[in-house]
Amino acid sequence: MAYNILVVDDSETVRAVIAKALAISGVEVGTLFQAGNGVKALEALRREWVDLVLADINMPVMGGVRLVEEMKADEALRGTPVVIISTEGSATRIAELREKGISGFLRKPFAPEELKRIVDSLLGEGKPHG
Amino acid sequence: MDEAVAEKINAAFCEVLNRQVFLFADPVPQGEFDAGEGAFQAATIGFRGEVEGRITMALPDSIVGEIAANFLGMDADDPFVTAKSGDACKELLNVACGHILTALKGDGPVFDLSIPELSAVDARRVGDWATGAGALPFDVDGSPVLLRIHWGPPDPENP
Numbered sequence: 616m617a618y619n620i621l622v623v624d625d626s627e628t629v630r631a632v633i634a635k636a637l638a639i640s641g642v643e644v645g646t647l648f649q650a651g652n653g654v655k656a657l658e659a660l661r662r663e664w665v666d667l668v669l670a671d672i673n674m675p676v677m678g679g680v681r682l683v684e685e686m687k688a689d690e691a692l693r694g695t696p697v698v699i700i701s702t703e704g705s706a707t708r709i710a711e712l713r714e715k716g717i718s719g720f721l722r723k724p725f726a727p728e729e730l731k732r733i734v735d736s737l738l739g740e741g742k743p744h745g
Numbered sequence: 746m747d748e749a750v751a752e753k754i755n756a757a758f759c760e761v762l763n764r765q766v767f768l769f770a771d772p773v774p775q776g777e778f779d780a781g782e783g784a785f786q787a788a789t790i791g792f793r794g795e796v797e798g799r800i801t802m803a804l805p806d807s808i809v810g811e812i813a814a815n816f817l818g819m820d821a822d823d824p825f826v827t828a829k830s831g832d833a834c835k836e837l838l839n840v841a842c843g844h845i846l847t848a849l850k851g852d853g854p855v856f857d858l859s860i861p862e863l864s865a866v867d868a869r870r871v872g873d874w875a876t877g878a879g880a881l882p883f884d885v886d887g888s889p890v891l892l893r894i895h896w897g898p899p900d901p902e903n904p
Contacts, residue, residue, distance in 0.1 A: 628817065628832040631825070635818050673858055702843025706852040723840045724765040
């Protein structure tokens with residue numbers, strides 16, 4: 616099954632790296648949407664069907680934390696899983712992000728297999744049943 | 746710089762360089778660093794939290810293309826790589842900064858990082874930086890690369 620994935624990062628380079636990692640990992644991607652900040656991501660989420668959001672924290676205009684807050688406040692979007700991909704190494708910050716409702720966290724640099732493991736755990740074979 | 750601090754920074758930077766762009770970095774004694782004569786790209790990022798400061802990474806132009814190509818997993822002569830080489834340098838520093846802060850302060854403190862900036866500098870200036878207190882020189886696959894750590898708020902007299 617192919618999934619529609621939204622990659623949110625202010626760096627076009629990082630978005631390209633994540634797109635490449637998804638391709639290498641074997642994750643079946645239907646449409647790969649991209650956004651340069653949280654505001655653009657919300658516009659895309661309200662316009663398109665998205666199965667999973669992969670977002671950075673540190674972005675201009677609207678960062679990843681605020682994006683998660685906005686999504687959780689929106690009934691139509693709160694069920695869409697968000698994985699934060701960041702250089703962040705603070706367990707305190709990651710715990711805060713989990714409390715806000717993120718579904719996963721991936722620290723840069725990451726291997727394509729790590730990305731696939733997270734995607735599978737949320738959407739694919741590894742997804743908990745019930 | 747305190748030797749233990751320098752060792753932690755060196756280890757974190759070398760690991761990120763190896764894992765992110767598949768290059769091997771070796772620390773160079775400060776007095777032995779030779780910036781050569783070419784042009785450099787200097788990426789700078791600020792951090793604020795338990796401690797405040799900024800990190801500058803100076804890379805010779807001759808290695809920037811290879812870093813961007815490895816970062817993106819594309820050929821060095823691909824037009825996208827050429828167009829995004831500066832962006833790749835900034836992102837590499839962003840990743841390195843996160844790992845350096847974790848190496849120095851552990852995974853407890855929360856740091857806010859600034860959006861990285863990039864500027865062109867000449868080798869003589871990089872050579873001057875290399876003699877300063879916060880300088881950590883490296884040999885990256887034969888190329889001179891310099892990290893420069895400044896602790897404290899930005900100093901307009903010494904950008």
